Amino acid sequence: xxxxxTNRLAVLARDWLRRAVPRSVRVEWVRLRRLPRWIxxxxxxxxxxxxxxxxxxxxxxxxxxxxxQRGLFEGETELERGKAINVAIAASxxxxxxxxxxxxxxxxHLVGRPSRRRGFAPGLELHAxxxxxxxxxxxxxxxxxxxxxxxxxGMKIVERHRHALDLFPDRARSIPFGLGATVFYNAADxxxxxxxxxxxxxxxxxxxxxxxxELRAPEPPxxxxxxxxxxxxxxxxxxxxxxxxxxxxxxxxxxGNELRDELVAHNRCRVCYEPTSTQTDEESRAAxxx
Amino acid sequence: MLRALVKGAGLVAVARVPGGAAAYRRLTxxxxxxxxxxxxxxxxxxxxxxxxxxxxxERPLEGARIWIxxxxxxAYWPAVCYRLSGRAGAxxxxxGRIHDQYLSRAIAGxxxxxxxxxxxxxxxxxxxxxxxxxRQSDELFRTLEGTLxxxxxxxxxxxxxxxxxxxxxxxxxxxxxxxxxxxxARECRRVLKPGAIASHVLDHRDHLWHADKAYPFxxxxxxxxxxxxxxxxxxxxxxxxxxxxxxxxxxxxEREGFRCLALRRLVLPExxxxxxxxxARRGAPGLSRRYLAPxxxxxxxxxxxxxxxxxxxxxx
Numbered sequence: 001x002x003x004x005x006t007n008r009l010a011v012l013a014r015d016w017l018r019r020a021v022p023r024s025v026r027v028e029w030v031r032l033r034r035l036p037r038w039i040x041x042x043x044x045x046x047x048x049x050x051x052x053x054x055x056x057x058x059x060x061x062x063x064x065x066x067x068x069q070r071g072l073f074e075g076e077t078e079l080e081r082g083k084a085i086n087v088a089i090a091a092s093x094x095x096x097x098x099x100x101x102x103x104x105x106x107x108x109h110l111v112g113r114p115s116r117r118r119g120f121a122p123g124l125e126l127h128a129x130x131x132x133x134x135x136x137x138x139x140x141x142x143x144x145x146x147x148x149x150x151x152x153x154g155m156k157i158v159e160r161h162r163h164a165l166d167l168f169p170d171r172a173r174s175i176p177f178g179l180g181a182t183v184f185y186n187a188a189d190x191x192x193x194x195x196x197x198x199x200x201x202x203x204x205x206x207x208x209x210x211x212x213x214e215l216r217a218p219e220p221p222x223x224x225x226x227x228x229x230x231x232x233x234x235x236x237x238x239x240x241x242x243x244x245x246x247x248x249x250x251x252x253x254x255x256g257n258e259l260r261d262e263l264v265a266h267n268r269c270r271v272c273y274e275p276t277s278t279q280t281d282e283e284s285r286a287a288x289x290x
Numbered sequence: 291m292l293r294a295l296v297k298g299a300g301l302v303a304v305a306r307v308p309g310g311a312a313a314y315r316r317l318t319x320x321x322x323x324x325x326x327x328x329x330x331x332x333x334x335x336x337x338x339x340x341x342x343x344x345x346x347x348e349r350p351l352e353g354a355r356i357w358i359x360x361x362x363x364x365a366y367w368p369a370v371c372y373r374l375s376g377r378a379g380a381x382x383x384x385x386g387r388i389h390d391q392y393l394s395r396a397i398a399g400x401x402x403x404x405x406x407x408x409x410x411x412x413x414x415x416x417x418x419x420x421x422x423x424x425r426q427s428d429e430l431f432r433t434l435e436g437t438l439x440x441x442x443x444x445x446x447x448x449x450x451x452x453x454x455x456x457x458x459x460x461x462x463x464x465x466x467x468x469x470x471x472x473x474x475a476r477e478c479r480r481v482l483k484p485g486a487i488a489s490h491v492l493d494h495r496d497h498l499w500h501a502d503k504a505y506p507f508x509x510x511x512x513x514x515x516x517x518x519x520x521x522x523x524x525x526x527x528x529x530x531x532x533x534x535x536x537x538x539x540x541x542x543x544e545r546e547g548f549r550c551l552a553l554r555r556l557v558l559p560e561x562x563x564x565x566x567x568x569x570a571r572r573g574a575p576g577l578s579r580r581y582l583a584p585x586x587x588x589x590x591x592x593x594x595x596x597x598x599x600x601x602x603x604x605x606x
Binding site (some may be wrong): 037040041044101102154156157158193195197249251253259260262 | 317321322323326391394395398416419420421422423425
């Protein structure tokens with residue numbers, strides 16, 4: 001009898017605190033709680049940069065490119081400009097970083113806190129599942145690409161947070177839905193470990209409005225990676241449409257024999273647009289996860 | 291010398307603060323990742339252990355049911371047991387837990403461990419390679435048919451009677467109080483099959499020596515028993531060492547029904563394993579005899595020069 005009442009009280013207290021304490025204070029509290037660990041683990045994180053990447057890391061393990069402007073939020077050119085600035089800063093912080101064997105790369109340890117003083121500009125971001133304008137908004141494009149490169153390059157994902165909203169309908173989508181990672185300094189990080197027998201190198205570059213990322217290695221790997229999705233569907237729920245899928249990753253050796261097939265992520269998020277009938281009919285027929 | 295004393299004082303102080311010992315372990319193992327070098331160390335010594343196990347075990351290692359009693363921290367042992375016997379075996383630990391942050395390192399270490407050619411099965415290496423991307427050690431135990439028992443009581447282990455062919459521990463038993471060690475030896479006897487082997491490695495050094503090599507490696511033998519118990523003997527101590535000499539350890543296991551097959555002594559500064567006579571000749575003493583506390587004055591020359599020892603007992 002007593003335990004449920006305590007839980008209810010705890011929930012009520014939490015709700016009251018959430019309403020009474022401003023969001024900025026709550027965010028700083030979360031950051032402060034993670035700070036001691038953050039400082040102590042900093043020396044262990046990947047940070048070293050490589051002088052001559054082309055010579056020492058000739059093999060491209062994975063690459064991807066995506067345009068900075070998709071013309072999705074028309075009239076919001078200020079936000080698009082801000083996003084381009086933020087992406088360029090984040091990409092420059094990640095470019096040339098070497099991840100040694102068994103070392104962990106942390107997005108936030110490299111990119112740092114997005115603030116005006118450090119050159120970041122206002123851009124579109126998600127706050128508690130709602131679109132909003134914030135300093136450093138749009139950096140998720142870099143973390144999304146980093147996540148994709150890590151998956152395709154055979155890295156081991158240590159920490160990743162999915163987006164809570166699907167903001168825009170697909171336009172010429174080349175990768176499965178949900179292959180992204182949201183980041184929020186320093187509470188939600190993207191981290192991966194290099195389990196390969198050699199160090200890997202990150203290359204990021206923004207040129208002609210296109211963000212390009214590469215994961216390079218000094219020697220060719222003895223495996224292949226395939227990232228694919230399962231059970232992709234749109235479903236109508238009482239509070240709107242949701243989109244769901246399961247991301248899987250398959251490792252095989254060079255002869256094509258399967259080494260490992262693992263579930264990487266289960267994505268389920270609210271959709272901010274009305275899916276077309278084609279999407280809902282065709283894709284909702286997909287089966288669930290294995 | 292000063293560094294060791296500062297570390298010793300720090301450990302004594304931290305362990306006396308409520309929650310201090312747990313916080314210290316969390317800080318060092320979890321955040322600072324201090325167990326990273328552990329796998330590399332094991333990778334170097336395990337080929338020697340395997341050679342001895344093969345010589346003493348009355349059955350082949352293939353298919354043997356191995357039990358590892360460890361302090362915890364890395365999943366190296368189940369992975370290497372799988373390579374040796376085809377099964378990850380049973381892992382018990384009393385204080386620590388296996389940390390997932392060391393998982394890839396542990397598996398890569400097990401793959402890189404040099405084991406005899408006739409035990410080297412490429413299919414097993416291939417299966418281990420696939421686990422390099424595993425995020426949790428549970429997956430390793432599940433895949434390799436092993437069992438993990440964490441936070442066990444050393445005097446009451448959750449393993450069936452006469453169920454194991456080989457037991458191994460490293461760097462654990464020196465931290466058990468003599469009565470606990472005797473109870474663990476009884477448990478070991480219960481769990482092992484008749485004729486099975488118990489292989490235990492005890493680090494007899496004062497562990498402050500690991501922080502400062504200028505400190506005498508048997509420095510703890512200089513402290514009288516009441517003073518040692520006052521400083522290190524409390525329940526949450528981070529630095530307790532039972533200070534048993536190799537001969538006392540052998541006598542304790544023999545009392546519990548084991549037969550000592552071999553006692554290999556690690557001597558410094560050469561860092562090689564020798565038998566008793568050679569150790570007494572070649573090893574450097576861990577402390578000058580005149581500084582030994584009364585309880586330890588009768589220690590033999592070989593014991594005074596033994597930094598660590600590998601014991602092989604057979605259940606008689």
